[in-house]
Amino acid sequence: xxxxxxxxxxxxxxxxVSPTRQPTEKVYASLIEPKHANTIIRRLNQIAxxxxxxxxxxIHKKQIQGGKPELFVILCLASENEQQSNTMPPDVxxxxxxxxxxxxxxxxxxxxxxxxxxxxxxxxxxPTSYHPPTYNIHGITGFSEEDSxxxxxxxxxxxxxxxxxDHLIVNAALIVDPLVGQIIASACDxxxxxxxxxxxxxxxxxxxxQSEGFTSDxxxxxxxxxxxxxxxxxxxxxxxxxxxxxxxxxxxxxRQSLDTSPCYCHPLRHAAIVAIExxxxxxxxxxxxxxxxxxxxxxxxSPSGSPAKRQKITLxxxxxxxEQDVNTEGSNTLxxxxxxxxxxxxxxxxxxxxxxxxxxxxxxxxxxxxxPNPEAGALGSVHRLQGEKSLNHHYAVFRVVLPELExxxxx
Amino acid sequence: xxxxxxAYMELAIHQAKLAMESLEVPxxxxxxxxxxxIASGRNxxxxxxxxxxxxxxxxxxILLEKWQKDGLSKAEVAKNxxxxxxxxxxxxxxxxxxxxxxxxxxEVYYGCANEKFGGCGxxxxxxxxxxxxxISDEVPQRKGFKCTGGLMASEAVALFRSFYxxxxxxxxxxxxxxxxxxxx
Ligand SMILES: [Zn+2]
Ligand SMILES: [Zn+2]
Numbered sequence: 001x002x003x004x005x006x007x008x009x010x011x012x013x014x015x016x017v018s019p020t021r022q023p024t025e026k027v028y029a030s031l032i033e034p035k036h037a038n039t040i041i042r043r044l045n046q047i048a049x050x051x052x053x054x055x056x057x058x059i060h061k062k063q064i065q066g067g068k069p070e071l072f073v074i075l076c077l078a079s080e081n082e083q084q085s086n087t088m089p090p091d092v093x094x095x096x097x098x099x100x101x102x103x104x105x106x107x108x109x110x111x112x113x114x115x116x117x118x119x120x121x122x123x124x125x126x127p128t129s130y131h132p133p134t135y136n137i138h139g140i141t142g143f144s145e146e147d148s149x150x151x152x153x154x155x156x157x158x159x160x161x162x163x164x165x166d167h168l169i170v171n172a173a174l175i176v177d178p179l180v181g182q183i184i185a186s187a188c189d190x191x192x193x194x195x196x197x198x199x200x201x202x203x204x205x206x207x208x209x210q211s212e213g214f215t216s217d218x219x220x221x222x223x224x225x226x227x228x229x230x231x232x233x234x235x236x237x238x239x240x241x242x243x244x245x246x247x248x249x250x251x252x253x254x255r256q257s258l259d260t261s262p263c264y265c266h267p268l269r270h271a272a273i274v275a276i277e278x279x280x281x282x283x284x285x286x287x288x289x290x291x292x293x294x295x296x297x298x299x300x301x302s303p304s305g306s307p308a309k310r311q312k313i314t315l316x317x318x319x320x321x322x323e324q325d326v327n328t329e330g331s332n333t334l335x336x337x338x339x340x341x342x343x344x345x346x347x348x349x350x351x352x353x354x355x356x357x358x359x360x361x362x363x364x365x366x367x368x369x370x371x372p373n374p375e376a377g378a379l380g381s382v383h384r385l386q387g388e389k390s391l392n393h394h395y396a397v398f399r400v401v402l403p404e405l406e407x408x409x410x411x
Numbered sequence: 412x413x414x415x416x417x418a419y420m421e422l423a424i425h426q427a428k429l430a431m432e433s434l435e436v437p438x439x440x441x442x443x444x445x446x447x448x449i450a451s452g453r454n455x456x457x458x459x460x461x462x463x464x465x466x467x468x469x470x471x472x473i474l475l476e477k478w479q480k481d482g483l484s485k486a487e488v489a490k491n492x493x494x495x496x497x498x499x500x501x502x503x504x505x506x507x508x509x510x511x512x513x514x515x516x517x518e519v520y521y522g523c524a525n526e527k528f529g530g531c532g533x534x535x536x537x538x539x540x541x542x543x544x545x546i547s548d549e550v551p552q553r554k555g556f557k558c559t560g561g562l563m564a565s566e567a568v569a570l571f572r573s574f575y576x577x578x579x580x581x582x583x584x585x586x587x588x589x590x591x592x593x594x595x
Contacts, residue, residue: 251512259484260484276463354513358462391528
């Protein structure tokens with residue numbers, strides 16, 4: 001176990017690009033007389049502002065060997081169209097004519113640089129500005145020693161949940177409140193053991209009651225149960241029913257055309273889904289009675305442009321309505337969390353698309369996973385939900401590298 | 412065939428209206444196999460405080476429980492899903508679309524598009540299967556399903572509208588939906 005190899009890597013919202021292959025945009029530029037520079041730039045900023053290209057410097061100063069520096073200016077965006085006639089706005093053409101400029105088309109980088117390496121490459125095309133992130137809301141720019149200690153320790157607990165002997169046999173999930181270092185819920189994949197749990201519950205009750213019953217009573221003892229389940233030999237059961245880590249190969253279920261054993265499985269009970277269910281059960285248990293006061297399902301399907309505004313108004317009203325409930329309950333020192341807002345989840349493997357989206361719905365703040373899921377992962381491998389702009393919630397994603405795990409996973 | 416589609420979607424809309432009466436965002440669905448309704452579901456995210464309890468997930472749980480009780484084998488359950496058609500009032504979200512593909516469902520009809528979360532074309536296209544057939548067993552093979560949107564979309568949108576315009580959910584609802592059943 002090499003402590004030095006332990007690390008927490010931020011998985012950004014945008015896929016990393018090779019600094020030399022960043023997307024570019026075509027612009028019109030021109031050489032200008034230094035004495036006109038100020039006037040021209042003031043004029044251009046008015047008539048042709050660089051909208052989404054604020055990272056670009058408008059002026060490019062080129063030092064010619066042995067001569068005076070030359071000044072180049074970006075006039076405006078060039079159209080992608082090959083025929084370059086008349087793509088310049090008339091106002092810009094006026095500037096061109098009045099200062100006798102000779103515009104040419106050149107390439108500049110389309111997006112602001114995310115790293116120093118990217119920025120250095122960008123400046124070879126056309127100078128840009130680079131603002132290294134100075135905030136540290138979610139640990140994106142690094143963790144304090146204390147915070148990383150707690151991250152590694154929670155990740156190790158998660159790995160223990162997923163292990164039988166030396167083998168990682170399932171995915172495991174731990175939902176944690178980082179402020180108080182408390183475990184909110186924990187779970188393993190239950191694609192096989194679902195039956196065991198349902199049979200424990202009263203079979204007489206209706207579907208919904210049943211699921212509510214077993215989630216809430218299982219909640220408190222969940223860690224203990226799972227640990228004993230894995231350590232006292234019942235892991236054999238799990239292996240018998242072809243346990244694999246379900247986020248890694250979620251389509252496995254559809255290919256069981258030859259499996260005639262009774263179906264005690266629920267192909268969708270991936271660890272993250274089960275953990276979310278347990279945290280919801282905890283919420284209902286700790287904060288009963290404040291139920292129907294919030295809108296938890298959002299959808300934007302109105303063809304008119306204003307549903308977002310409308311939803312906000314509704315939420316406000318809804319909150320006012322819900323306050324009465326809180327008052328009648330008397331003083332309660334615990335503040336009820338809104339779903340998993342503010343919570344972290346630890347997963348052994350990068351979650352699949354279903355699980356990653358479930359975590360968006362449940363408003364998880366940060367996701368930590370130990371091992372990537374190259375064929376089905378949705379946090380950078382196949383999809384990158386943390387970068388889907390349209391979603392209403394975005395979590396920060398980190399990979400926690402545990403050297404000892406790399407070794408285990410290879411076996 | 413065409414009129415059947417409307418009849419099934421009508422049932423899904425009925426489920427959505429039930430959701431709305433319980434102050435849930437109105438989304439509903441039905442699963443059809445061999446022309447019969449075998450399960451229905453409605454959104455229960457508020458009641459359960461579990462934002463993943465979408466109509467589709469509710470109905471899927473009912474089916475799995477039912478088939479398990481009937482003693483069906485894994486192979487039979489997988490085969491049943493491959494013969495199921497889902498009618499849902501709103502485009503399945505990314506989570507539900509992924510789940511439907513994991514189960515190997517045959518076909519999906521939805522009402523209105525889900526422009527923020529949709530997993531069947533709006534944001535991701537999880538219904539369209541991966542192009543290259545997988546060579547080795549190591550690589551999981553994605554499964555797609557046939558997907559048609561826009562079936563009774565205006566009805567589904569009207570439900571959302573009245574839900575969001577309703578304001579205080581404790582206020583009496585001016586137009587409690589009258590359920591019109593065209594099919595039995
Ligand atoms: Zn998963
Ligand atoms: Zn959904």
